[in-house]
Amino acid sequence: MSQSLHxxxxxxxxxxxxxxxxxxxxxxxxxxxxxxxxxxxxxxxTIEKIETGHYGVCEETGHPIPVEFLTFQPTVRSLSEMKTLLKYLKKPVFPF
Incomplete structure (x- = not known):
């Protein structure tokens, strides 16, 4: 386990x-x-995934979740969850 993951x-x-x-x-x-x-x-x-070596792997597709996103949201479970979160993060709370 790398130091950052530890x-x-x-x-x-x-x-x-x-x-x-x-x-x-x-x-x-x-x-x-x-x-x-x-x-x-x-x-x-997330703890179980880290312990079993499955951390950072999409539960739906088996593809890796980008490290940049895991740094931001370490408990994300899938690429679709990541995309949903990104969709909402890009929209302003109060439209201009």
């Missing part, structure tokens, strides 16, 4: 632990709890 792994594990503690020790609204649980699921899946 650092990312450690950061994601720390985020997972922090999120689990927050879910267990705080009263959250149903909407926030659902979003936190979905994020926790993404973190767990």
């Amino acid at each position: 650092d990312l792994y450690n950061e994601i594990v720390a985020m997972k632990i922090d999120l689990e503690e927050h879910l267990n020790n705080h009263e959250l609204s149903p909407q926030v709890k659902q979003m936190a649980e979905e994020e926790l699921s993404d973190l767990i899946a």
